[in-house]
Amino acid sequence: MDSSVFFGWSTVAYIFAMILYIGYIAFKNNAVGVAATAVTVGGFASQTLAILLRWKEFAEIGNMGILRAIPLTNLYESLIFFVWCLILAYLVIEYKYKTKSFGAFITPVAGLVLAFIDISGMSKNIQPLVPALQSNWLLVHVMMSFISYAMFAVSFSTGLMYLISSTDDRKDPAYIFWTVMLSIFVIVLAAMGLDYLTFKLSVKSQEDLIRSYLFKASFRSSSSAVSAGSVAVAAAFTFVVWRFGGIMKKIIRSFEISSEVLDEITYKSIAMGFPIFTLGGLIFGAIWADQAWGKYWTWDPKETWSLITWFFYAFYLHSRLMRGWKGKKVAIVAVLGFIAVIFTYLGVNLLLSGLHSYGSE
Amino acid sequence: MENENKPIPAESPNKSLTDRIWDLFASVKLAVVIFSLIALTSVVGTLLEQNAEPEKNIQILEKLFHIGHETAHSLYGVLDQIGFTDMYRSWWFFSFLLLFAANLIICSIARLPRVWKLAREPIRPLSADLIEKVSIKRALTVKGKPLQAKELVQSALKEIGFKPVAAVSEEAAAGDHTFQVYAEKGNYSRLGVYITHLSILIILAGAIIGLFFGFNAFLNLPEGETSSVAYKDRGKEIPLGFEIRCDNFEVEYYGQSDMPKSYKSWLSVYKNGKKVKEKQIVVNDPLTYDGITFYQSSFGLVPNSQGKGIIILKVTSAGGQSQDIQAKVGDTFLIPGTTVHGRISDFSPALSIDPSGKPFTYDEQLKNPAVFIDFSGAGQTTSGWILKRYPQTGNLQDGNRVQLVDVWGVEYTGMQVRRDPGVGIVYLGCIIMAVGLFMSFFMSHRRIWVAVSEDKSGSKITVGASAHRNRATFENKVDKLVSILSGGPKGGNK
Numbered sequence: 001m002d003s004s005v006f007f008g009w010s011t012v013a014y015i016f017a018m019i020l021y022i023g024y025i026a027f028k029n030n031a032v033g034v035a036a037t038a039v040t041v042g043g044f045a046s047q048t049l050a051i052l053l054r055w056k057e058f059a060e061i062g063n064m065g066i067l068r069a070i071p072l073t074n075l076y077e078s079l080i081f082f083v084w085c086l087i088l089a090y091l092v093i094e095y096k097y098k099t100k101s102f103g104a105f106i107t108p109v110a111g112l113v114l115a116f117i118d119i120s121g122m123s124k125n126i127q128p129l130v131p132a133l134q135s136n137w138l139l140v141h142v143m144m145s146f147i148s149y150a151m152f153a154v155s156f157s158t159g160l161m162y163l164i165s166s167t168d169d170r171k172d173p174a175y176i177f178w179t180v181m182l183s184i185f186v187i188v189l190a191a192m193g194l195d196y197l198t199f200k201l202s203v204k205s206q207e208d209l210i211r212s213y214l215f216k217a218s219f220r221s222s223s224s225a226v227s228a229g230s231v232a233v234a235a236a237f238t239f240v241v242w243r244f245g246g247i248m249k250k251i252i253r254s255f256e257i258s259s260e261v262l263d264e265i266t267y268k269s270i271a272m273g274f275p276i277f278t279l280g281g282l283i284f285g286a287i288w289a290d291q292a293w294g295k296y297w298t299w300d301p302k303e304t305w306s307l308i309t310w311f312f313y314a315f316y317l318h319s320r321l322m323r324g325w326k327g328k329k330v331a332i333v334a335v336l337g338f339i340a341v342i343f344t345y346l347g348v349n350l351l352l353s354g355l356h357s358y359g360s361e
Numbered sequence: 362m363e364n365e366n367k368p369i370p371a372e373s374p375n376k377s378l379t380d381r382i383w384d385l386f387a388s389v390k391l392a393v394v395i396f397s398l399i400a401l402t403s404v405v406g407t408l409l410e411q412n413a414e415p416e417k418n419i420q421i422l423e424k425l426f427h428i429g430h431e432t433a434h435s436l437y438g439v440l441d442q443i444g445f446t447d448m449y450r451s452w453w454f455f456s457f458l459l460l461f462a463a464n465l466i467i468c469s470i471a472r473l474p475r476v477w478k479l480a481r482e483p484i485r486p487l488s489a490d491l492i493e494k495v496s497i498k499r500a501l502t503v504k505g506k507p508l509q510a511k512e513l514v515q516s517a518l519k520e521i522g523f524k525p526v527a528a529v530s531e532e533a534a535a536g537d538h539t540f541q542v543y544a545e546k547g548n549y550s551r552l553g554v555y556i557t558h559l560s561i562l563i564i565l566a567g568a569i570i571g572l573f574f575g576f577n578a579f580l581n582l583p584e585g586e587t588s589s590v591a592y593k594d595r596g597k598e599i600p601l602g603f604e605i606r607c608d609n610f611e612v613e614y615y616g617q618s619d620m621p622k623s624y625k626s627w628l629s630v631y632k633n634g635k636k637v638k639e640k641q642i643v644v645n646d647p648l649t650y651d652g653i654t655f656y657q658s659s660f661g662l663v664p665n666s667q668g669k670g671i672i673i674l675k676v677t678s679a680g681g682q683s684q685d686i687q688a689k690v691g692d693t694f695l696i697p698g699t700t701v702h703g704r705i706s707d708f709s710p711a712l713s714i715d716p717s718g719k720p721f722t723y724d725e726q727l728k729n730p731a732v733f734i735d736f737s738g739a740g741q742t743t744s745g746w747i748l749k750r751y752p753q754t755g756n757l758q759d760g761n762r763v764q765l766v767d768v769w770g771v772e773y774t775g776m777q778v779r780r781d782p783g784v785g786i787v788y789l790g791c792i793i794m795a796v797g798l799f800m801s802f803f804m805s806h807r808r809i810w811v812a813v814s815e816d817k818s819g820s821k822i823t824v825g826a827s828a829h830r831n832r833a834t835f836e837n838k839v840d841k842l843v844s845i846l847s848g849g850p851k852g853g854n855k
Contacts, residue, residue: 128615131623131644275798283791292645294656294779299449301407308400315396
């Protein structure tokens with residue numbers, strides 16, 4: 001059996017687990033909770049097997065040593081690994097903090113990312129390594145980067161939950177911040193889902209995705225009525241979230257996780273992610289660039305955005321020590337930090353390279 | 362209530378200008394401002410393509426803001442004037458980095474003495490009421506006199522990895538046999554933050570050294586040619602101090618596809634006419650001589666070289682006699698030990714066959730080189746294409762074999778040439794940063810005090826402990842200590 005079968009099973013498992021976790025929160029039934037964890041562990045095991053199988057396939061096709069054949073060389077493989085790290089981090093938190101409440105938040109993210117892979121129609125083919133990637137640094141650099149991204153993803157969700165559970169005044173900037181953030185998140189995903197339902201075509205390249213596909217069914221539609229309508233719907237949605245955000249707070253409060261625990265998990269995942277990101281992402285990346293191209297730092301968009309991300313989290317760590325910066329303000333920094341992560345990881349590859357390729361048309 | 366004898370608060374308006382500047386640089390607020398400045402300008406720098414043709418960035422601006430060509434052109438002019446088109450080398454970006462360094466130094470100096478004292482100050486016994494106030498507290502009672510318990514406490518502390526500093530008899534004069542054993546660990550981990558800060562400064566220093574005393578240049582070296590210089594932007598020559606020759610360049614492909622597997626250059630270094638070094642370089646494996654490093658970076662065809670390359674053939678007769686032949690298009694060669702002649706009549710750098718079966722050249726690069734050879738002799742003539750990628754095309758009907766080994770002299774290897782005396786310092790900074798981060802995030806200053814006093818039923822043990830970071834992990838250790846302490850004597854009684 002090849003790896004894609006196991007990837008398929010894990011996607012189904014994560015989506016099923018999401019339903020179980022939500023059921024657990026709603027009915028507080030222990031059996032449902034145990035089933036949710038079991039399904040997540042099953043999905044994780046299946047995904048682990050899939051990654052190992054793909055690793056083996058990769059080594060055979062490229063005819064390379066096993067250490068160099070790590071399946072982390074394109075967007076598809078890196079997203080898979082990101083989900084894997086995220087689920088692993090979640091299972092550790094569930095075990096350590098004895099709470100299943102985050103499951104309802106993490107498993108949908110995992111399911112959505114895996115579904116995004118299918119929606120965007122990105123290439124799943126195994127391609128042999130281009131000469132620049134044939135280095136032992138690939139393994140440590142990419143793997144550590146993604147472990148840190150998963151840590152930051154955890155801090156993003158707990159940071160957002162912290163904000164939701166500790167604000168209800170509609171004029172509070174922190175309240176406005178999280179309602180807008182959550183709305184954008186949902187709107188972007190909905191718009192991408194709409195694109196998929198409308199076009200259902202598979203995309204050849206990432207640039208193609210941005211140029212002629214992304215948001216074409218909504219915001220960037222050729223019909224101005226549709227695009228104006230999309231903006232209006234998005235604005236209305238944001239308003240509704242803002243107006244009724246208190247309901248979200250009640251839901252999160254019903255999980256019985258204190259905001260101290262949320263703050264602690266946010267801090268701990270950043271305190272784990274930051275040194276791993278610094279060492280694996282920035283330092284090992286620089287050493288690799290030095291050996292491959294003779295330049296350890298060239299201020300290319302990827303490097304620059306990693307540095308911006310690094311600044312965000314360095315600021316988060318310092319701001320906790322500053323007077324008057326505990327609580328909501330640092331949670332906002334944690335949420336913004338992850339947006340920088342998303343941009344470093346996806347935005348630079350999809351948008352900036354796409355933007356530059358416009359110029360060469 | 363304000364007390365008039367209180368010392369002047371830090372925000373006093375009577376402070377001198379230097380003090381105010383010092384305070385400004387020591388503040389985290391300035392750090393935030395500098396972080397934001399670097400981040401925001403960098404974002405602009407990633408949107409515009411750096412060091413690109415003006416037209417490219419004007420097009421980007423048009424797309425970005427949906428503006429006309431004229432407006433985009435004038436906007437580009439403004440951005441170009443400020444330096445955004447080559448911003449990472451602009452004076453103002455460099456000043457941001459220097460401000461960042463200054464802020465880092467002063468912030469660290471302002472806070473270091475207090476932390477240094479905390480790290481250096483040896484642990485002291487705590488009075489009974491202070492033990493009650495530390496963050497982790499445990500209490501238990503064991504059988505036996507305090508003097509017996511002392512041994513137990515010391516060995517238990519050793520078991521959880523602490524070296525008990527001393528056991529003092531507190532209030533010994535009172536004669537109540539109270540002991541306190543205390544220990545600490547990881548006191549220098551408090552300095553981790555400052556080591557990390559220092560490492561950033563070391564990396565910046567290394568980068569500046571590289572900027573002023575090193576160079577980044579480029580060299581396109583055709584096969585068989587020698588150069589004693591490399592070229593910087595705008596063609597400025599940089600003497601190397603030795604000569605470098607490209608003996609050969611080759612692209613290796615995955616199987617029979619056009620997907621490159623590796624770019625290889627065979628380089629030789631000559632000094633005063635003598636060969637001093639030889640190496641085959643690939644991407645990720647450069648050659649270094651005399652502080653100058655050559656990185657495999659690109660390749661291409663030498664202009665106007667088409668058809669001028671030397672074709673290297675390996676010719677083997679049916680009888681097993683073999684010979685290497687160097688020839689050009691139009692040349693004739695003899696298969697050794699036979700009377701068969703071959704004449705190279707055509708050459709293609711990348712041969713393919715169109716749907717109608719007609720061969721054609723699909724690329725200028727040497728992707729799939731092939732030679733067309735007419736064979737004559739021994740009463741028969743044959744002809745056909747022989748491809749490097751498909752050696753079986755050279756198996757002739759009469760048992761002779763002709764292999765296309767290489768086409769030499771038409772490609773150049775493109776190399777990044779660098780001298781960077783600061784790179785060692787940057788690497789050192791990276792190592793120090795790793796150490797500093799490890800100390801900052803995974804170690805903590807842990808202190809533990811164990812007081813033993815006499816009790817009616819034996820000895821009362823009070824444990825107080827504190828960790829300046831990762832308290833929960835330390836709390837588990839303390840619980841382990843408590844279970845060792847309470848398990849010990851009980852086990853003895855059974």
